[in-house]
Amino acid sequence: MAKMTGKQMVVEALKREGVDVIFGFPGGAIIDFYDTLEKDGTIKHVLVRHEQGAAHAADGYARASGKVGVCVATSGPGATNTVTGIATASLDSIPIVVFTGQVPTALIGNDAFQEVDIVGITRPCTKHNYLVKDVKDLPQVLKEAFYIAKSGRPGPVLVDLPKDVQNGKAEFDYPEEIKLRSYNPVIEPHGKQIERAYRLIEKAKRPVIYAGGGVIISNAAKELRALAKTMHIPVTMTLMGLGGFPGTHELSLGMLGMHGTYCANMAMANSDLIIAVGARFDDRVTGKIEAFAPLAKIIHLDIDPTSIQKNVKVDVPIVGDCKRVLKKLLLAAKDAGRSSEAWMDQHHAWLEQLDTWKNRHPLTYKEEPGVIKPQNVIEKLYEMTKGRAIITTEVGQNQMWTAQFYKFDEPRTLLTSGGLGTMGYGLPAAIGAQMAFPDKLVVDVAGDGSIQMNIQEMATAMEQRLPVKIVILNNQFLGMVRQWQELFYDRRYAATEFEMTPDFVKLAEAYGAKGFRATKPEEVDDVLSKGLEAEGLTIMEFAIAREEGVFPMVPAGKPTTEMLLV
Amino acid sequence: MKHTLSVLVENTPGALSRITGLFSGRAFNIESLNVAATLDPSLSHITLVTRGDEFIIEQIIKQLRRLVDVFKVVDVSEGEFVEREMALIKVRAEEQSRAEILRICDIFRCKVVDVSPKSYTLEVTGPESKLKAVIELLRPIGIKEIIRTGNIAIMREKKTI
Ligand SMILES: Cc1cc2nc3c(=O)[nH]c(=O)nc-3n(C[C@H](O)[C@H](O)[C@H](O)COP(=O)(O)OP(=O)(O)OC[C@H]3O[C@@H](n4cnc5c(N)ncnc54)[C@H](O)[C@@H]3O)c2cc1C
Ligand SMILES: Cc1ncc(C[n+]2csc(CCOP(=O)(O)OP(=O)(O)O)c2C)c(N)n1
Numbered sequence: 131m132a133k134m135t136g137k138q139m140v141v142e143a144l145k146r147e148g149v150d151v152i153f154g155f156p157g158g159a160i161i162d163f164y165d166t167l168e169k170d171g172t173i174k175h176v177l178v179r180h181e182q183g184a185a186h187a188a189d190g191y192a193r194a195s196g197k198v199g200v201c202v203a204t205s206g207p208g209a210t211n212t213v214t215g216i217a218t219a220s221l222d223s224i225p226i227v228v229f230t231g232q233v234p235t236a237l238i239g240n241d242a243f244q245e246v247d248i249v250g251i252t253r254p255c256t257k258h259n260y261l262v263k264d265v266k267d268l269p270q271v272l273k274e275a276f277y278i279a280k281s282g283r284p285g286p287v288l289v290d291l292p293k294d295v296q297n298g299k300a301e302f303d304y305p306e307e308i309k310l311r312s313y314n315p316v317i318e319p320h321g322k323q324i325e326r327a328y329r330l331i332e333k334a335k336r337p338v339i340y341a342g343g344g345v346i347i348s349n350a351a352k353e354l355r356a357l358a359k360t361m362h363i364p365v366t367m368t369l370m371g372l373g374g375f376p377g378t379h380e381l382s383l384g385m386l387g388m389h390g391t392y393c394a395n396m397a398m399a400n401s402d403l404i405i406a407v408g409a410r411f412d413d414r415v416t417g418k419i420e421a422f423a424p425l426a427k428i429i430h431l432d433i434d435p436t437s438i439q440k441n442v443k444v445d446v447p448i449v450g451d452c453k454r455v456l457k458k459l460l461l462a463a464k465d466a467g468r469s470s471e472a473w474m475d476q477h478h479a480w481l482e483q484l485d486t487w488k489n490r491h492p493l494t495y496k497e498e499p500g501v502i503k504p505q506n507v508i509e510k511l512y513e514m515t516k517g518r519a520i521i522t523t524e525v526g527q528n529q530m531w532t533a534q535f536y537k538f539d540e541p542r543t544l545l546t547s548g549g550l551g552t553m554g555y556g557l558p559a560a561i562g563a564q565m566a567f568p569d570k571l572v573v574d575v576a577g578d579g580s581i582q583m584n585i586q587e588m589a590t591a592m593e594q595r596l597p598v599k600i601v602i603l604n605n606q607f608l609g610m611v612r613q614w615q616e617l618f619y620d621r622r623y624a625a626t627e628f629e630m631t632p633d634f635v636k637l638a639e640a641y642g643a644k645g646f647r648a649t650k651p652e653e654v655d656d657v658l659s660k661g662l663e664a665e666g667l668t669i670m671e672f673a674i675a676r677e678e679g680v681f682p683m684v685p686a687g688k689p690t691t692e693m694l695l696v
Numbered sequence: 697m698k699h700t701l702s703v704l705v706e707n708t709p710g711a712l713s714r715i716t717g718l719f720s721g722r723a724f725n726i727e728s729l730n731v732a733a734t735l736d737p738s739l740s741h742i743t744l745v746t747r748g749d750e751f752i753i754e755q756i757i758k759q760l761r762r763l764v765d766v767f768k769v770v771d772v773s774e775g776e777f778v779e780r781e782m783a784l785i786k787v788r789a790e791e792q793s794r795a796e797i798l799r800i801c802d803i804f805r806c807k808v809v810d811v812s813p814k815s816y817t818l819e820v821t822g823p824e825s826k827l828k829a830v831i832e833l834l835r836p837i838g839i840k841e842i843i844r845t846g847n848i849a850i851m852r853e854k855k856t857i
């Protein structure tokens with residue numbers, strides 16, 4: 131077998147893994163790899179303006195497409211700049227592979243120029259990581275990196291490549307298949323557990339499906355819909371689960387938790403059986419844990435045993451890929467031969483009760499003459515883009531209003547940083563998503579604070595001619611923090627008001643993009659349609675009600691039934 | 697409750713720090729830790745003593761198993777097991793206390809592994825309770841230094857990890 135350099139091996143592995151685009155930023159420790167990439171010329175490289183952007187773009191690419199996202203950075207500051215992006219992917223279980231350059235092996239540990247122990251730094255925020263010390267190990271490491279990133283509960287994997295390893299030569303024996311004795315995610319659920327779960331479902335009078343990001347990760351939306359429809363069981367979703375079940379479906383209760391709907395939180399509190407599907411009982415969802423779902427038995431489907439029984443006691447744990455588990459539950463229902471009518475009869479009263487709650491406090495907001503309401507902007511964005519758009523968000527109120535007022539019917543159409551809550555995620559993620567789907571409409575719903583955290587990626591979008599649309603809900607506040615200050619800190623707005631914000635329209639123009647601004651309600655439609663229809667990158671800025679809040683809201687640490695309503 | 701976990705890990709450079717990082721990052725505690733080679737050079741064996749209620753221990757075991765480098769985790773304290781710790785104790789040995797030290801040594805089947813005009817160094821092996829007893833008896837005589845290993849444990853009968 132012909133020998134190959136390490137840098138060639140990386141390029142070759144990318145091709146074999148079906149990677150068509152990578153995001154990155156060069157430097158001395160990775161220049162050799164870049165040289166090979168350029169000479170090879172088959173893999174598209176997107177030059178970002180900050181390595182954090184590269185990691186988020188790879189993540190956005192992965193979330194939108196379901197494939198592994200890849201990014202590249204140099205050693206030292208390049209590598210450390212990716213850390214927030216890696217942690218973001220880690221908390222939301224997103225498969226990305228990060229390649230970093232490293233100083234030559236002989237210099238490691240010497241405080242060499244641009245040396246940083248990135249493997250040490252990222253150990254707690256990667257699923258796994260590698261410092262490759264011998265080019266002979268590289269083919270196996272590359273195969274493992276992709277396999278580990280995407281299998282089981284997905285997550286980020288980092289591969290640190292010392293300069294001499296990139297340039298060293300060895301045989302390239304790329305494994306076709308891989309089997310690791312110490313890493314064997316359980317995919318197939320245990321038959322006994324399916325039976326036990328089915329028996330609980332059969333008896334339940336007030337069941338709720340609590341669907342999370344796992345549904346989207348395992349592409350189980352179809353199975354979930356079938357189960358809910360067959361058994362007439364209502365579905366509530368976490369922020370990460372939105373789109374896993376159609377938001378417009380009559381069985382959808384919308385999002386639950388801190389900013390969830392009244393109905394969803396009441397449903398959880400009164401349910402006698404919660405079927406958690408790929409969700410991890412996050413504190414934003416449970417509120418005060420002792421008061422969470424006090425009447426319910428819990429069935430928990432999750433591929434990662436650590437998610438089960440971490441925060442709440444579970445009656446029937448089922449470890450496995452939730453697509454398979456849902457299929458098996460459906461089969462169990464079929465075998466039992468119970469008719470759709472029988473299920474309906476059993477849940478009829480419950481569904482009526484839910485309707486009452488739905489109608490009592492639907493998601494709403496107060497109109498104010500002359501003032502643009504952010505919720506209204508999102509509603510209109512929804513109407514104008516219905517079903518066509520991939521929406522990314524930044525973090526804060528903009529994110530919550532999007533989650534509440536945009537109805538996501540399809541999986542992989544909402545890309546948002548839920549676990550880490552990373553401001554600055556939305557724009558680079560939109561770039562990644564647009565690279566995956568050049569013909570789809572991709573919109574970043576942003577706050578005026580968050581957008582400034584990775585605003586430099588405007589240049590990346592322009593350079594790649596990506597028609598990303600940015601909606602800025604400008605309240606001249608770090609609104610979400612301001613809302614907490616308003617409610618729990620006697621309105622002392624410590625460090626949350628911006629006395630200066632850039633002129634976003636001019637900023638768009640400075641990057642060669644187009645900018646539109648609405649300051650009055652009657653301008654909203656016009657700005658949205660112009661901004662969405664204009665060619666190329668656009669910013670649509672909306673001067674929104676400055677002190678608007680996100681409601682319902684469950685104050686942190688309170689039971690989820692204690693909601694502050696509009 | 698105290699639990700003794702037996703962990704087999706891939707013999708790779710980062711494995712140990714992944715495990716200790718897991719404990720510090722998730723606020724689990726480690727009372728003792730022992731790392732050593734196994735018959736299979738590609739695996740290392742870690743004995744780890746930790747404390748927590750059943751939920752915490754369940755999480756600790758699951759989190760350990762989740763690590764890509766971890767091959768196997770067994771809570772040996774769930775069944776019958778034998779555990780051993782070793783201490784090297786340097787104790788002040790004046791004319792009047794030498795006999796006393798040797799008597800303690802005899803009762804607990806310790807070994808004198810080093811002798812100097814002013815001190816004895818004893819080797820004690822046993823479960824933690826035995827080490828504690830020896831240390832308590834030697835303390836009034838004057839312990840100059842103690843070096844202890846972590847706990848190691850093995851399951852009884854036919855079971856192996
Ligand atoms: C400002 C702000 C406010 C927020 N407010 C809310 C709120 O009101 N409500 C809310 O819900 N969230 C809210 N969040 C998000 C919250 O922090 C969590 O990110 C979210 O609740 C977690 O969603 P999840 O439980 O679906 O878990 P995810 O993080 O999506 O985890 C997925 C789970 O599925 C499992 N899984 C993965 N793959 C599979 C598979 N193939 N098969 C089976 N299981 C699998 C994983 O092991 C994991 O347990 C907010 C975030 C921010 C930043
Ligand atoms: C990187 C980062 N720093 C700080 C925070 C804390 N934080 C959460 S929401 C928020 C306000 C965001 O402001 P803006 O983007 O204007 O959104 P708004 O809430 O006003 O819609 C802040 C500071 C965060 N989530 N991420």
Ligand SMILES: [Mg+2]
Pocket residue numbers: 577578579603604605606607608609
């Ligand atoms: Mg704001």
